[in-house]
Amino acid sequence: MPVERTESLAAVLRAVRSNRGITQPMLIEQVGWGRSVVATRIAELEAAGLVTTAGVGPSTGGRAPRQLRLRSESGLVAGIGIGATRMEVGVADLSGRLIARAEDPIEVADGPEAVLGHAEKVLDGLLARYAGGRAVWGIGVGVPGPVEFATGLPVAPPIMPGWDGYPIRDRLSRRYDAATWVDNDVNLLALGELHANPAAAAARDFLYVKIGTGIGAGLISGGRLHRGTNGCAGDIGHVAAAETGGVICRCGNAGCLEAAAGGAALAREGRWLAETGGSPAMARILTAKGSLRAADVTTAAHDGDPAAQALLIRAGQLVGGTLATLVSFYNPALVVLGGEVSRTGDYVIAAIRESVQRRSLPLATRSLRIEPATLDEATGLTGAVHLVVDELFAPQRLARWLPHNTPAGRPELAAKEAA
Amino acid sequence: MPVERTESLAAVLRAVRSNRGITQPMLIEQVGWGRSVVATRIAELEAAGLVTTAGVGPSTGGRAPRQLRLRSESGLVAGIGIGATRMEVGVADLSGRLIARAEDPIEVADGPEAVLGHAEKVLDGLLARYAGGRAVWGIGVGVPGPVEFATGLPVAPPIMPGWDGYPIRDRLSRRYDAATWVDNDVNLLALGELHANPAAAAARDFLYVKIGTGIGAGLISGGRLHRGTNGCAGDIGHVAAAETGGVICRCGNAGCLEAAAGGAALAREGRWLAETGGSPAMARILTAKGSLRAADVTTAAHDGDPAAQALLIRAGQLVGGTLATLVSFYNPALVVLGGEVSRTGDYVIAAIRESVQRRSLPLATRSLRIEPATLDEATGLTGAVHLVVDELFAPQRLARWLPHNTPAGRPELAAKEAA
Numbered sequence: 107m108p109v110e111r112t113e114s115l116a117a118v119l120r121a122v123r124s125n126r127g128i129t130q131p132m133l134i135e136q137v138g139w140g141r142s143v144v145a146t147r148i149a150e151l152e153a154a155g156l157v158t159t160a161g162v163g164p165s166t167g168g169r170a171p172r173q174l175r176l177r178s179e180s181g182l183v184a185g186i187g188i189g190a191t192r193m194e195v196g197v198a199d200l201s202g203r204l205i206a207r208a209e210d211p212i213e214v215a216d217g218p219e220a221v222l223g224h225a226e227k228v229l230d231g232l233l234a235r236y237a238g239g240r241a242v243w244g245i246g247v248g249v250p251g252p253v254e255f256a257t258g259l260p261v262a263p264p265i266m267p268g269w270d271g272y273p274i275r276d277r278l279s280r281r282y283d284a285a286t287w288v289d290n291d292v293n294l295l296a297l298g299e300l301h302a303n304p305a306a307a308a309a310r311d312f313l314y315v316k317i318g319t320g321i322g323a324g325l326i327s328g329g330r331l332h333r334g335t336n337g338c339a340g341d342i343g344h345v346a347a348a349e350t351g352g353v354i355c356r357c358g359n360a361g362c363l364e365a366a367a368g369g370a371a372l373a374r375e376g377r378w379l380a381e382t383g384g385s386p387a388m389a390r391i392l393t394a395k396g397s398l399r400a401a402d403v404t405t406a407a408h409d410g411d412p413a414a415q416a417l418l419i420r421a422g423q424l425v426g427g428t429l430a431t432l433v434s435f436y437n438p439a440l441v442v443l444g445g446e447v448s449r450t451g452d453y454v455i456a457a458i459r460e461s462v463q464r465r466s467l468p469l470a471t472r473s474l475r476i477e478p479a480t481l482d483e484a485t486g487l488t489g490a491v492h493l494v495v496d497e498l499f500a501p502q503r504l505a506r507w508l509p510h511n512t513p514a515g516r517p518e519l520a521a522k523e524a525a
Numbered sequence: 526m527p528v529e530r531t532e533s534l535a536a537v538l539r540a541v542r543s544n545r546g547i548t549q550p551m552l553i554e555q556v557g558w559g560r561s562v563v564a565t566r567i568a569e570l571e572a573a574g575l576v577t578t579a580g581v582g583p584s585t586g587g588r589a590p591r592q593l594r595l596r597s598e599s600g601l602v603a604g605i606g607i608g609a610t611r612m613e614v615g616v617a618d619l620s621g622r623l624i625a626r627a628e629d630p631i632e633v634a635d636g637p638e639a640v641l642g643h644a645e646k647v648l649d650g651l652l653a654r655y656a657g658g659r660a661v662w663g664i665g666v667g668v669p670g671p672v673e674f675a676t677g678l679p680v681a682p683p684i685m686p687g688w689d690g691y692p693i694r695d696r697l698s699r700r701y702d703a704a705t706w707v708d709n710d711v712n713l714l715a716l717g718e719l720h721a722n723p724a725a726a727a728a729r730d731f732l733y734v735k736i737g738t739g740i741g742a743g744l745i746s747g748g749r750l751h752r753g754t755n756g757c758a759g760d761i762g763h764v765a766a767a768e769t770g771g772v773i774c775r776c777g778n779a780g781c782l783e784a785a786a787g788g789a790a791l792a793r794e795g796r797w798l799a800e801t802g803g804s805p806a807m808a809r810i811l812t813a814k815g816s817l818r819a820a821d822v823t824t825a826a827h828d829g830d831p832a833a834q835a836l837l838i839r840a841g842q843l844v845g846g847t848l849a850t851l852v853s854f855y856n857p858a859l860v861v862l863g864g865e866v867s868r869t870g871d872y873v874i875a876a877i878r879e880s881v882q883r884r885s886l887p888l889a890t891r892s893l894r895i896e897p898a899t900l901d902e903a904t905g906l907t908g909a910v911h912l913v914v915d916e917l918f919a920p921q922r923l924a925r926w927l928p929h930n931t932p933a934g935r936p937e938l939a940a941k942e943a944a
Contacts, residue, residue: 113532252888261888262887262888309754310754311751311753311754311758323854325854325855327746327747327751328746328749328751330747332730332746332747332751332855333856334730334855334856334857334889335728335729335730335856335857335858335892336856336888336889336891336892337856338853338856338886338888338889339730339854339855339856340854340856341853341854341856341886341888341889342850342853342854344853344886345849345850345853345854345884346767346846346849346850346884348765348767359884427765428850430764430765431761431764431765431847431850431851432850432854434757434760434761434763434764435742435744435758435759435760435761435764435851435854435855436744436751436753436758436854437752437753437754437755437756437757437758437759437760438753438754439754465764465765465778467757467760467763468681469671469680469681469755469757469760470753470755470757470760472755473754473755
């Protein structure tokens with residue numbers, strides 16, 4: 107298919123997807139081409155079952171023009187978000203809107219057979235209830251480790267024993283007869299914000315920083331993911347952080363950011379304070395539960411325990427110290443903070459903001475915003491389904507699955523042939 | 526002009542620019558469109574004076590096909606690279622090949638009127654000798670500070686008093702009646718490597734790190750510049766570096782990388798060693814010259830002075846420590862080292878390599894290369910002319926200056942109308 111036709115099909119589809127209630131005259135004005143080209147492209151997309159009429163728009167004198175919309179109900183996309191200890195599975199329409207989702211505890215360390223087997227059962231259940239005869243056009247998968255995006259293979263993921271080089275993409279694309287993409291979970295969290303958070307969409311250049319058990323970042327450059335040459339961009343958990351006291355990390359190095367400011371560090375420090383009389387509040391929790399987690403430190407801080415508050419502030423300062431360097435280097439318009447340690451109220455965020463302001467280049471912080479994530483997600487499910495939609499409707503892919511002779515109304519057949 | 530025609534014109538032009546001796550059949554195979562579309566686009570580019578026949582290619586049975594080439598002699602582009610203490614001015618053809626260049630000492634602190642006035646005189650001289658009646662189609666300017674690329678305005682540049690918000694682009698585009706782009710010098714050095722260094726072109730994701738009086742980086746993401754939201758991405762001279770001993774920086778902060786590892790720090794430490802008996806070799810230079818510069822430290826190191834060698838190694842370690850964090854964060858395939866401190870032989874580069882290997886994520890250094898720059902440039906002149914060529918031949922711009930009714934052979938008129 108000539109590149110010109112593909113590009114213009116993709117552009118018309120993009121305009122319809124992102125402008126509710128757009129009409130043909132509005133579309134012509136927006137894309138700037140002639141009436142006949144636009145009409146032809148719309149007709150082709152209608153024949154393929156991707157675009158349909160939604161109603162009539164405002165008239166400018168003559169017959170009121172038809173409003174166009176994506177026929178998002180034509181097919182389904184699925185998302186599987188795999189975290190260290192839980193999994194989110196969802197089914198969405200072609201606009202990326204989630205129709206149904208399910209969440210389950212898992213252990214990623216149980217390996218790909220167990221975890222993906224479980225995910226497939228959950229997805230099968232969702233499809234049995236919600237598919238209504240519609241085909242799955244694509245699947246997006248997020249995993250908590252580096253991924254070579256072009257092949258969909260995990261690459262030496264530190265907390266995922268048994269997953270190194272496991273063919274996640276092949277397994278799922280064969281089982282569901284659908285194109286599949288695999289990415290790092292923090293990349294997908296960033297992509298989710300790009301689609302769901304208007305401030306992130308407007309920012310174009312932004313960082314998503316997840317502070318949970320591990321610490322990682324997703325980089326958006328000019329509205330697209332910067333994944334890095336090995337797919338491990340944003341892996342900042344093990345950079346050397348200042349003033350950590352050289353604490354030994356599970357990776358074997360000393361002074362890693364994650365070892366001093368991650369969720370495990372908070373739990374460890376909290377327990378030590380509880381056991382040595384530094385925090386009566388955390389001591390009570392430890393006695394009651396027999397253990398202390400990062401979330402318990404947060405609870406104690408909210409209840410006014412000064413030691414717990416100090417721990418959260420210190421974690422924020424450590425992350426902020428590293429972020430100050432990254433903000434000077436990357437000059438983002440926005441830093442989005444996610445992960446369970448970020449969701450602990452103001453202590454962490456305020457400390458991060460202060461450290462970044464104090465130590466970044468003034469120009470880089472002039473208009474910088476540091477805000478909590480809008481999506482309350484741990485595994486990047488929203489980003490996973492949007493990744494699929496974006497890839498399915500990209501010009502190169504449209505060229506493969508929307509040939510001239512697509513049987514009208516049966517695009518899923520062509521999609522599968524090209525998958 | 527319809528987007529389809531523009532995109533395909535730009536694609537044909539791009540194929541001709543980057544493939545020496547390409548023929549129409551080869552072009553058809555490469556772009557994957559029909560023969561008639563490609564033939565029409567070639568005819569249009571020939572009529573506009575941008576493409577011409579270079580000879581005949583290998584025959585596959587019938588008449589030998591014509592080889593196509595960019596008519597790079599149709600017009601000129603100019604580059605002005607402004608550094609802290611010197612300036613490079615050059616004139617190139619439409620392939621970005623420099624025809625003539627001149628270099629002059631300047632003081633950027635003398636302000637824009639003095640410096641640009643001087644640059645214009647030098648450029649006028651080059652044009653008088655080398656233009657041969659050809660028009661200047663575009664001008665690229667590099668300055669040693671942050672630039673808002675969309676407007677071409679310097680933004681709070683710390684070592685450029687009087688330049689903040691100065692309309693460089695308006696001044697030059699009016700004087701030469703040519704489209705003008707302004708960018709940060711390290712960005713242009715990175716762009717120059719992207720065009721002149723095959724390893725950089727292949728890397729797609731790479732960092733250019735300049736270590737001179739100041740320290741800065743240029744970020745290439747997926748083959749294009751990441752400039753950041755305020756145009757100050759890569760400004761790493763003033764990030765907090767570990768183990769600097771808290772030396773006070775000219776910016777007012779303590780412990781900045783540049784204050785401990787830049788050229789001024791080398792000169793200062795060298796002088797101190799010379800005056801206190803730590804380095805007989807540097808003492809001799811200081812006595813002979815009455816001053817000591819970073820380049821003198823290098824000379825002493827090459828002559829075997831252990832103190833001078835130790836200074837260079839320490840500078841490399843400090844830069845390497847910061848780079849280790851940036852490599853984990855950005856995951857580049859390549860780090861290109863430029864600037865006068867980098868050009869001091871192996872001491873600095875070896876120390877940087879070792880620090881990065883020791884402290885970056887193993888996956889991020891698995892295939893990482895750290896190499897000296899291939900272009901021996903201080904101001905980014907090569908990148909400046911390539912920036913202009915890339916912008917002139919970008920689809921959006923072609924649409925503006927290559928309308929249907931371009932007078933054949935007079936594209937510079939249309940270019941000017943659209944500037």
